[in-house]
Amino acid sequence: MAITSANQLELLQTAEAVAREKLIDPELVVQAMEDSLARAAKSRYGADMDIRVHIDRKTGRATFTRVRTVVDEELLENYHAELTVEQAKPYLEAPEIGDEIREEVPPVELGRIAAQSAKQVILQKVREAERDRQYEEFKDRAQTIINGVVKREEYGNIIVDIGRGEGILRRNEKIGRETYRPNDRIRCFIKDVRREARGPQVFLSRTAPEFMAALFKMEVPEIYDGIIDIKAVARDPGSRAKIAVISYDGSIDPVGACVGMRGSRVQAVVNELQGEKIDIIPWNEDQATFLVNALQPAEVSKVVIDEDAARIEVVVPDEQLSLAIGRRGQNVRLASQLTGLDIDIMTESDESARRQAEFAERTALFMEALDIDEMMAQLLVAEGFATLEEVAYVEIDELLSIDGFDDDTATELQARARDKLEAINTAALDAARALGVEDSLITFDGLTPQMIEVLAKDGIKTLEDFATCADWELAGGWTNVDGQRIKDDGLLEPFEMSLEEAQTLIMTARIQLGWVDPAELESDDEDEDTEELLAEDGEEDIG
Structure with missing residues (x-):
């Protein structure tokens, strides 16, 4: 033709x-x-x-x-x-x-x-x-809710007709007990849209925390208008969930607004999620207060936060332990996801036993090191003394404030503590020299003899060896592996060395060795200060 x-x-x-x-x-x-x-x-x-x-x-x-x-x-x-x-x-x-x-x-x-x-x-x-x-149509609709019709099931995955295309709801994105038949209507969250060789792939989800947040946004006008903000969501899909909310209007109760009249608003979300129980929690900037709220309905007696380790220790009454942990650890797991902290829960009796063990350990330390009787050692521990260094170098007035301690007793205790520390340090230096530690490291300011002994046992025997260390190798730290926080033990962590102190010591060693020019460091610091000032000025202008 x-x-x-x-x-x-x-x-x-x-x-x-x-x-x-x-x-x-x-x-x-x-x-x-x-x-x-x-x-x-x-x-x-x-x-x-x-x-x-x-x-x-x-x-x-x-x-x-x-x-x-x-x-x-x-x-x-x-x-x-x-x-x-x-x-x-x-x-x-x-x-x-x-x-x-x-x-x-x-x-x-x-x-x-x-x-x-x-x-x-x-x-x-x-x-x-x-x-x-x-692709252009659905990529702009990512992170939103979409209504569709079930077309078919393939190997446990649901293919959904979403209008001008198809979406896939994978098995692990379905709420456990849900079943669907062709032509059933379904509401999903567009989790991701990818451009692939076989065409654009729209991945749907009903288990994503964002799905619950989007449902609340649809049901609660205050969230849609920005008066109430959803700060965090944690879900055990199909079973239980916790959602943290905050109100920017003092006259509006964020929890009450999300619950609705006679629970109408939250019930609409629960029905969509196949009966998933939802705890609505007021968000608080104070981590301890927020965690107490997150562990509801359990009561919390005491909270201890380790900010460096991003861990939190919670003490609950003995009879509240099972409620705080929840069935199969569900309650504490959701609270951990909500706060972003690792949570250790213990009972009041467990904490009391631990405190007693620490008290006995410190008492024994003072009895042996200072050659004093149990009563005097217990008085020191009860006043908050935990190490020989504290006894040796504290202001003498603090020792005199203890009932039964006079000038002679306080002076004698400090002398004994210093003598003991001197003996320990001498032994540590002798051990370090026996391991081959050079004087360049021994005379380096900032390291105690006991620290030098620990470094020597790990093969760090010269100032050059020390200068090549990383700060986390000395002070310890945390590493994220597959979403889990793994503890990295530091060589000098038992001496309560912080990351900032480790960084300062390592940089000082590098300067002494001539590896780093102090003038360049000062120049970098000045540039950082200037950038901070410019940023602050910019924020003021915006304000």
Whole structure:
């Protein structure tokens, strides 16, 4: 079939019909037709030729053009689509590299094979345009709720019709006891939209914490308007959930607003989540207060926070332990997810036993090191003394404030503590020297003899060795592995060395060795200060 003998307007009518059916731009369909005709023309005139086709957008007339490009003589490879400057002179007055020579050629006869090939090209281009349209549409709807209809189930995954495309609800994104049949209506959260080779993939979820937050936003106008904010959500899908909310209007109770009249608002969310029990908790900037709220309905007696380790220790009455932990640890696990802290729960009796053990241990330490009786050692511990250093170097007035302690007793205790520390330090230095520690490390300011002994046992025997250490190797730290916080023990952590102290010591060692120029450090500090000032000025301007 020759293009010239066909109804030329039929090309445009076909393009419009396909574009309307696939909901894409008609221009894309026409461009696909041009590409398909150009490919058919190459099969007729030769694959090496650069044949281009243009379809007039008004008349539908297809024009076939042969294009040859002017290239450098040394780069000439394709004699059918390229030519040199000399060869181009008969066609152009002053040819330059990059110029194109266009010649119209007769339209081709589309045989059966060529027509089939052209059809495949058009279908492929239309399919790609449809995929791009779907991706652009759904990528902007990510992190929102969508209503769909169940189409089928494949290996436990649910394929959902979401209008102009399909979404997939994987097995692990379904609430455990949910079952669906074809044509069931379903509400899901668009968790992610990805562009893949087989087309855009829309991944749905009903277990994501964000799904619950979005449901509350739909049911509670105050959340939608920004008066109430959802600060955190933790879920055990299908069983229990905790959601932390805060109100920016003092006259509105965030918990009451989310519960609604007679529980109507929260019940709507519970029904959508197949009866999942929801605890609505007031959010608080104070971590301890927030955690007490998060562990409801259990009562909390005491909270101890370790900010460096991002851990929190909670003491509850003995009879509240099972309630605080929850069935299979559910309550404490959700509270941990909500606060972002690792939570250790113990009973009041367990804490009392631990305190008694610590009291006995410190009493025994003072009895042995200071050669005093149990009563005097207990008095020291009861007043808060925990180490020999505290006894040796504390202001003497603090010892005199203890009942029964006079000047002679306080002076004698400090002398004994200092003598004991001197003996311990001497023994530690002797052990360090026996291990081969050099004087450069022994005389380094900031390290005690006991610290030097510990470093020596780990192979750190020179100032150069010490300067190559990382701060966390000395002070310890935490590493996230597969979402779990793993403790890294520091060599000097038993001496209560902080990360900041470790950084300072290591940098001082590097400066002494000449590895770092102090002037450069000062310059960097000044730049940081300037940046902070500029940032503050910017914030003031915005305010």
